[in-house]
Amino acid sequence: MTANLRDVPAPEASSTSLLTDMYELTMLQGALHSGVADRASVFEVFGRSLPASRRFGVVAGVGRLLDAIESFTFTDAQVDYLHSARIVDDDTIDYLRSYRFSGTIRGYAEGECYFSGSPLLTVEGTFAEACILETLALSIYNYDCAVAAAASRMTIAAHGRPCVDFGARRAHELAAVSAARAAVVGGFVGTSDLEAGMRYGIPTVGTSAHSFTLLYDSEEEAFAAQVASLGPGTTILVDTYDIERGVERAVKAARAAGSELGAVRLDSGDLVAEAFKVRAQLDALGATTTKITVTSDLDEYAIAALGAAPADSYGVGTRLVTGSGRPTAALVYKLVEREGPDGEMQEVAKFSSGGKSTVGGRKWAGRVLDEAGSASEELIISARSEAAGLAALREAGARPLQVDLVRDGVIVEEHRGPDALAAAAERHQASRDELPYDGWRLSEGDPAIPTRHVDLEGRTPQRR
Structure with a gap:
């Protein structure tokens, strides 16, 4: 039966x-x-x-x-x-009852x-x-x-740049909540996991994924929609198509709303090289206050390698919630x-x-x-x-x-x-x-x- x-x-x-x-x-x-x-x-x-x-x-x-x-x-x-x-x-069983x-x-x-x-x-x-x-x-x-311990090593490698937990989708749903809490002990400053935010008072972070950009008929429409909804201080993911065009369009969308863009996010490619190129492009556009956040399979070694690059913060997922090996x-x-x-x-x-x-x-x-x-x-x-x-x-x-x-x-x-x-x-x-x-x-x-x-x-x- x-x-x-x-x-x-x-x-x-x-x-x-x-x-x-x-x-x-x-x-x-x-x-x-x-x-x-x-x-x-x-x-x-x-x-x-x-x-x-x-x-x-x-x-x-x-x-x-x-x-x-x-x-x-x-x-x-x-x-x-x-x-x-x-x-x-x-x-x-009688003992356990009480x-x-x-x-x-x-x-x-x-x-x-x-x-x-x-x-x-x-x-x-x-x-x-x-x-x-x-x-x-x-x-x-x-x-x-x-x-x-993994979080602590990552924050050592980050040399004061903020690290945020993005590991919810890479762990059991309840383990992800525990990982977000443990990461804060090790020096992380936020999490993407809303349950962890509610349960432990951890600041939550997140804006959009590639699917949001792909939903629209053009990248310009997607970025304009995000800025209209979340404000020009938002973080826009700029590598769905071409990074250089993405950065230009993201800055333009924020300025159309009357302010500078808060940040761009890089999630693919040679992150060190891309961070340098994007920083130079942002500065050339006059968006000197716009920050760069980096994600994509980071661990303490990848973060250390980014030390000389102009990245402002890091989002860490898989390697964090698995103890970085x-x-x-x-x-x-x-x-x-x-x-x-x-x-x-x-x-x-x-x-x-x-x-x-x-x-x-x-x-x-x-x-x-x-x-x-x-x-x-x-x-x-x-x-x-x-x-x-x-x-x-x-x-x-x-x-x-x-x-x-x-x-x-x-x-x-x-x-x-x-x-x-x-x-x-x-x-x-x-x-x-x-x-x-x-x-x-x-x-x-x-x-x-x-x-x-x-x-x-x-x-x-x-x-x-």
Whole structure:
């Protein structure tokens, strides 16, 4: 029997609890059955190494994660699905009916740069509570951090010229919204995606595509119609036919409306050469205030190549929303500490070969600055208490990096919303400015600063 599409219940967008892997819930079931689900546990999100060609990472997705955790509850429809599909047993379903995270989460503030081993998130709660957040946290952070890192490299290459997200048509429709937000963290100033504009307060940008010009019987008619509708300050796409004629007609259409044209957009050809030719033509026409925006499969390297050209802004699509060749930040979510049978917290670690082992124990992170205010190392302290960890960071002259995101189940509101996004963008600029110059290079190489790990307890987790 085939169900009509109208008979299939729509997904419940208000809940994020099934945006997860099945094994999160089967692990929960096993822990509930054996009686260890309530053991206090500490999980950590980190990257074993930076992706190739990334000399620093960028923390992004904090606000999105907090929104997702708030919505991480199991609705009646979701519970019915888990029961009918026999995903977990009745005892586990009873636990999930009343699930709400009541633990504490600390992490790097959004916009901070990070490095190998940096504890981006520290999630504390019972095993049952914290375990099932793994997939959600990683799916948000791995994508958003990758896009923000790509955006940061692009804005470095742009040398202060504005970059705008044009990637909506090159990604899943919801991923595009997330990418627009992450791009702002990395330094972008706008997006073409209206959902991102409404949801996150990001300035939106856009005028017309080639199809608009092709709709009319002549290019002159198309440009006149656009100016009449959007005003002479609009941006006109001038390469549907011949660029030189397009520029002349665009300037003429704006002047007919009583003003100079705002900008022309180039979307094809040798962008460097065309930008020089168009600038010279605009100046010869007296349109010295008309700007040039460049699009067409840009990435950080193409933007760097345009550095000497008279382009005024860049629109970036595919390479932005795919992390410019690094679509994931390669972050993991691992248990590093848990309550033992005696009630004491015990450090735990993974001993796998092939570079997949982990460093156990709760960690406190800071960035050491030299006398000139330039970052010299990422310092990670393993300590049993916050007081001891922070004291060690202060003694080393390190700037603490972790902040409270969730306290006993209550979200710290300053870390989400439009104001938080603007603060994250400012924070990233300041964090990136602390890095030594070599850390800004686009080529492959060592991380911008080294990471040093100090274990105050001298503990060694045991193989069990």
